Amino acid sequence: MILNGLxxxxxxALVLWGADRLIEGASAMARSVNIPEIVIGLTIVxxxxxxxxxxxxxxxxxxxxxxxxxxNVIGSNIFNTMLIVGCSAVVAPLVVNPSTVKKEIPFAVMxxxxxxxxxxxxxESAHLWGNEISRSDGIVLLIGFIAFMIYxxxxxxxxxxxxxxxxxxxxxxVKKPINYRMLGxxxxxxxxxxxxxxxxxxxxxxxATYVAHRYGVRQSVIGLTIVxGGTSLPELATSVVAAYKxxxxxxxxxxxxxxxxxxxxxxxxxxxxxxxRIMGITIIDLMMMLVSIGILWIFxxxxxxxxxxxxxLMILGFLTYMCWLFYLL
Numbered sequence: 001m002i003l004n005g006l007x008x009x010x011x012x013a014l015v016l017w018g019a020d021r022l023i024e025g026a027s028a029m030a031r032s033v034n035i036p037e038i039v040i041g042l043t044i045v046x047x048x049x050x051x052x053x054x055x056x057x058x059x060x061x062x063x064x065x066x067x068x069x070x071x072n073v074i075g076s077n078i079f080n081t082m083l084i085v086g087c088s089a090v091v092a093p094l095v096v097n098p099s100t101v102k103k104e105i106p107f108a109v110m111x112x113x114x115x116x117x118x119x120x121x122x123x124e125s126a127h128l129w130g131n132e133i134s135r136s137d138g139i140v141l142l143i144g145f146i147a148f149m150i151y152x153x154x155x156x157x158x159x160x161x162x163x164x165x166x167x168x169x170x171x172x173x174v175k176k177p178i179n180y181r182m183l184g185x186x187x188x189x190x191x192x193x194x195x196x197x198x199x200x201x202x203x204x205x206x207x208a209t210y211v212a213h214r215y216g217v218r219q220s221v222i223g224l225t226i227v228x229g230g231t232s233l234p235e236l237a238t239s240v241v242a243a244y245k246x247x248x249x250x251x252x253x254x255x256x257x258x259x260x261x262x263x264x265x266x267x268x269x270x271x272x273x274x275x276x277r278i279m280g281i282t283i284i285d286l287m288m289m290l291v292s293i294g295i296l297w298i299f300x301x302x303x304x305x306x307x308x309x310x311x312x313l314m315i316l317g318f319l320t321y322m323c324w325l326f327y328l329l
Contacts, residue, residue: 007207014200021193050261052231066276071223082318088243089311138271145264220280
């Protein structure tokens, strides 16, 4: 038991460090070839922060533990919306950009509703038991992800942010020269980060699966709690630090963007590679995911502001849900 506990801890550490190295290497490589910051943010960084969820879910599905995979995504989204935004608001009340309230959060709501519908699209009863997130469902989710990326790039182009990196020498505008040595170093860091992600995911899933079997805990509960919390640590750290530094839009945007990526990209890609049959996830878990993003939307919509009091309410809601999960053990 101690050994598997250590496997979980080492696995989480490797996954988080690997994701950080992958993001840093990819971002530096993109900058070195004059790719705009907004493109890096919308693609490499956004996908990189969801890399832990992607690899843990994929490894879980391939190892025959689909409830860990689905629970990881649903739990991560609840974690992002209720705990991360809640903690960020407690650290510093969050002023929310109107475009986030009118565009980004509704997209996250639609992604959550889409997952809800796909989980029941082949149901024979009111229970989720035995329903499958099939390859066709995964394709639908990936199409939604592509639509989200097109939408994001369209907004970026309209805002005038899609311009290549350039430096000024006097009045002459020139592009930065490409440093091929640094390209090689950054590529190496990407490979190292990817290897840590894969190996760390293996250790994490093996350790969590053993704990579930050893104590008779449902894999879905492990996925909704330990696995989801572990893979959401990058978002928690990023959002809380951003709130502390007064960058409220980054704190909210990080959590919302991660939710969209988790559902559309992580579950979509995982389902296409390995369809997942739901065994332990309940309708209450799905409803909690929907309710959490709905509560955030309501709080943000009132005055384009999430107060400390509302942050505390979100944290209490998250803790109540966690207590309910462990009560069912």
